[in-house]
Amino acid sequence: MVLAERGEQLRFLSEVFEGARDGRGSAVVIDGSAATGKSALLHRFCEQVAEAGGLVLTAAGSVPGSRLPLEVMSQLFGTVVPGRDDPEELGKLLYESAVATMWSDEGNEAAQQVLAPVMHRLWSTLVSLSAERPVLVAVDDVHHADPPSLRFLHYFAHRLREARILLVMTELDRHGLSLPVLGPELHHLPHSHRLRVAPLTEEGVATVLARHGQGRRAAAHHALTGGNPLLLQALIADRPRQRQATPRPGIADRPRQRGETPHPGIADRPRQPEEAPHPGEEFARAVFACLRRGGEETMDIARGLAVLGPGRPELLAGLLATDPARVAPALRALTSAGLLADGDLRHPHLATTVLHALGQEQRARLHLRAARLLHDGGAGAGEIAAQLTAAGSAPLPWMPELLATAARDALADDRVDRAVAYLELAGRSAADRGERARYLLGLAGAEWRTDAAKALRHLPELAESVRNGDLSGLDRIRAAKLLLWYGRLDRPGELLEGLAAEDAEDLRQWLALALPRFAEPGQALAGDRDRTTLLPVRELEVEATHALAAVLTRGGDAEAVVQAERVLESVRLDDSTVEPIVSALLALVYADRTDRSARWCAVLSREAAARQAASWQALITAVEAEIALRRGVLPQAERLADAALALLRPHGWGVAVGLPLSTLLLATTVLGKHDAAALRLAQPVPEAMYGTRYGLHYLYARGRYFLATERYHAALADFTKCGSLMSAWRLDMPAFIPWRTGAAAAHLAMGRSDQARRLATEQLDRPGAGGPRTRGITLRVLAAASEQRRRPPLLKEAVEALKEGGDRLELAWALADLSSAQRALGQTGHARTTGRFASQVARTCQAFPPPATRGRPREVAPPPEDADGISALSDAERRVAALAARGETNHEIARSLFITVSTVEQHLTRVYRKLRISGRAELPTELAS
Known part of the structure; x- marks a missing residue:
């Protein structure tokens, strides 16, 4: 030594x-x-x-x-x-x-x-x-x-x-x-x-380490051993041997010539940082050796500290059934031996080592005794629950409810793993079925926060508890919502049995809104009633439901927007409020208040990420993706939707998977990534999703994919199905899902301008269609279905509405349509100006051209191909000009077409001369198509 x-x-x-x-x-x-x-x-x-x-x-x-x-x-x-x-x-x-x-x-x-x-x-x-x-x-x-x-x-x-x-x-x-x-x-x-x-000082530890050739991490070794030589030698023995990098002979070891620079990366390679000490078997043996040398009383005190922690001599004496006067000397002995620092064992490894030497039954008895002593002394629920969890049992009648209290406190502090452990033990120790069902519901909710897929394992027992009436009141409602999230209840009407009239009405409202397939026929939404008797969180849940229902049935009026923002201003994000928060966010989105919803999402998303609540973060990110889609920022929408789906495993999303999946499907479709969209379309979804409003999102997105890939009959079928469900469920609001414009685009692609015009006109007359974004989308499709001379005024009105609505994608498409309409009427100068503006806006969206004009309508003839000399271009010139019109640089065009940059420049020079334009900003938008 x-x-x-x-x-x-x-x-x-x-x-x-x-x-x-x-x-x-x-x-x-x-x-x-x-x-x-x-x-x-x-x-x-x-x-x-x-x-x-x-x-x-x-x-x-x-x-x-x-x-x-x-x-x-x-x-x-x-x-x-x-x-x-x-x-x-x-x-x-x-x-x-x-x-x-x-x-x-x-x-x-x-x-x-x-x-x-x-x-x-x-x-x-x-x-x-x-x-x-x-x-x-x-x-x-x-x-x-x-x-x-x-x-x-x-x-x-x-x-x-x-x-x-x-x-x-x-x-x-x-x-x-x-x-x-x-x-x-x-x-x-x-x-x-x-x-x-x-014991050794830090300098003494450094001396020992240096003589063993183990670097200069004296502080870390001293902190772990307290300078105890036996523990230090054991820690050195436990240290894994590192391979020594041997320099290649002839480079690092050969004699250096005068003026020669050493070989970088070998001769002058910086030293790797030393590894932190890793206690192992030798260290554990040394700890026991120290304690045995100190005597059985010292060993007992160390075990008591491992159970109770520092600063409790009286509790230690009670735990070990010894004279309190003998505790202080034993603590001093342990401190002098380097095992204690500030009255506590120096390292968690010491506590683990000391306790694991005991048998499992002996450890359990020690922890249970500690729990009773702490309870009698008025300690906090979390501290007592930690002892019960370590013991693995909670045999006394007061213990399960204390565990549930500690779990609520742990969840409030974002210590989800502790809450799960407490609730699992409470469930195993429950005195009756009703008590166990309550703890099981809490456990499923806690696990859902970080990984919604984990909660699936509790669903069969929860469903049985609901059917048997083991849960009542709010617990029954929350269990129902969890089961319906995963589509696990075929007869939701049975949920209403045994509920108070007020609670039953709230559940009916929620069913009619979130899962309308399960709602009672003719169920009305957003009815006004006195809610003064509700608890605060319960009141906010109802408030959010009514705000969203108002938007989906009456449109985004000012009262509904105020209701939604009141919910967002009044709650802190937690397990009981995440659903009303998401409902309030979507109410703002569907009311075309994406700017307000985006601000709230930014705040809430940061909070969910900081608190490592994956399920909360996934839901809020899905809303953010929908906002980006409605603003026409397609790359961001794609990225956010993909991130939302990655945060939860597919089966953890339940029926709500329709929201991010639809956004991703739409974004990839419009970006022209049809293969990626097809892969997402092949992803299995729960059958129960089609009975929810998330299923409506999915049907609309799938219809848009079919439209983009020229499967017009399939697209029309999805749009029509979406519309019939929305009508039957009394959710037929264009700001929510504009299924009529999708169906009109399909009719246009098949040359049916009359049907398209009828659908667009009908949508303009719907309640809630007066929002700028919805109105702009509808007017653009109506223009495409109208006669040539009527298009420019309609499209100008659409452009102004979309500028106000903030949807850059729809704005780019409306500008492109307006440019084509102006060119068709011989307004070449206006057409070029409008086309340049359309190209600029389209670049930010990375999407072009609009799907409503990609078909070949029989009643609306396209502009003559040679209107500006396009027919005079060779195939090579046309290919180069098309890529340039889409905004690609000369280098990007060269890479795409496998030609040199010089060849690209020569082709563009000839294109400009033939089209009589001065540069790429004036290229006709038809080329981009």
Whole structure:
């Protein structure tokens, strides 16, 4: 073992040994806490004395229960040099004395009479041996020496003053737990000395590490071991060996020539940072060794600290059923040994090591006892619940409800893993079915926050609890919502049984809005009623439902918008409010207030991410994606929808998967990524989704994909199905889903302008169609279905509406349509200006041209191909011009067509000359198509 910071002690021992050589004998007690290096110091000193020509006699005490009478004396004198005293004679004498003491009490006068001549004989032997050379009597762990041997050592110590004998013993400092084993009077002898050994400082730890070639992470090693040499050596032994990078011969090791620069990356490679210490098996063994050396009481105190933590001497005493006065000395002993810092075990690994040495039943009993003590002392629910969880049981009647309380507190602090552990134990310990169902519902909700797929495992039992009436009131409603989220209830009407009239009405409203297939026929939405008796969170849930229902049935009027924002301003994001929050956000979205909804989403999304609530974040991100889509920012919509789907596993989304999946399907479709859209379309979705408003989103998005891929009949079928469901469910609001414009585009693609015009006109007359975005979309399709001369006025009105509505994609399409209409009427200058504006807006969306004009309507003839000399372009020129009209650079065109940049420039020069334009900004928009 490397000895560090022991130079001063070794010098002192050398000095007293020199005094003994001159006939001034001494007794030295080396004391210190467990495993602080007392034995290592004694062994090193013994080596020095032997090298200096002294005679060294050694012995060590044995732990109680295994020691024999006069065992230490037998060790010391069993190796006496023959010729001075016969070892066999001394051995026989000691054996007879040991037998005599075994059959007598220690204080018995007869035993003393037997030992007295033996003590004198052994002392005479030491004096005789010291006549030729000084003698060192070294006894390690004297606190474990047998009582008769202690009497002999005490006898020797009083006679050392004029002898050439040095007596050195190591003794464990118990910090007041017991008296010194040799008696307090020994320390008052003029030739007696006490030498203190303390744990290593950080500098001492650095010295040991350097001698082992293990870098300079002294602070981390000292923090873990407290400078305890035994723990430090164990930590060094546990450190994984790292491969040493060997430089290639001939580069790093060859002689360097004058003026040569060392090879970078080998000769001058920076050193890798040292690894942090990793406690392992050796460290665990060393911890137990330290505690065993400190005694059983110290071991018990360490276990109590591992259970209760620091700063509770009275609780520790109660937990261990010991005298409180004995706790403080044991804590001091553990601190001196380096195992404690600030009254607590230095490292969680220490606590784990100490507790795992106990059997499982013993650990459980200790934790249960701690839980009862904490409960009786008025501790917090979380602290008591942690003890119960560690015990793995909650057998007393008050314990399950306390676990549920602690789980609510943990969820409020975003400690979801703890809440899950508490609720699992509460469920296992519940006294009846109703209690267990409540805890199971809480557990499913807690797991849903971070991974909605985990909650699936509880659904069968929750469904059974709902059917059996084990849940009532709000718990029944929330269980119903969770089950319907996953499409796990076929007869939701049974949910209403047993509910209070007010709660039943709230559930009917929610069903009619979120899952209209399950609503009662003719169920009205957003009815006004007095909600003054509701609890605050419950009131906000109803408020959000009514706001969303108002938007979906009456349009985005001011009252509904105010209601939605009131919900968002009044709640903090948590498990009970995430649903009303999302409802309020969607109410703003469907009311064409995407700017307001986006601001709220930004705040809420950051909060959900910071609190690591994946399900909350997924829902809010899905709303953000829908907002980006409605603003025409397609790359952002695609990215956000993809991120939302990645946050939850597919089966964790339940029926709500329709929202992000539809947004992603629409974004990839319009961006022209039809293969990616097809892959998303192949993704399985729950059958129950088609009975929800998320299914309406999905039908509309799928119809748009079919339209873009020229499957017009399939597209029309999806749009029509979407419309019939919206009408049947009383959700037929164009701002929600403009299914009529989708169907009109399909009719246009098949040359049915009359049907398209009828649908567009009908949509303009619908309630809630007056919002600028919805109106602009409808007018653009109406223009496409109208006669040539009527198009420009309609499209100009659409452009103005879409500017106000903020949908850049629809604005780009309306501008492109207006440019084509102007060109068809011979307004070439206006057409070019409008076309340039359309191109600029379209670049921000990365989408062109609009789907409503991609078909070839039979009643609306396209402009003549050679209106501006386009027919004069060669195929090569037309390909280059088409890419340039879409906004690609010359380098991008060259890469796409596998030609040089110079060739691209030559083609464009000829294109500009043939079309009589000055540059790419004036390229006709028809080329981009």
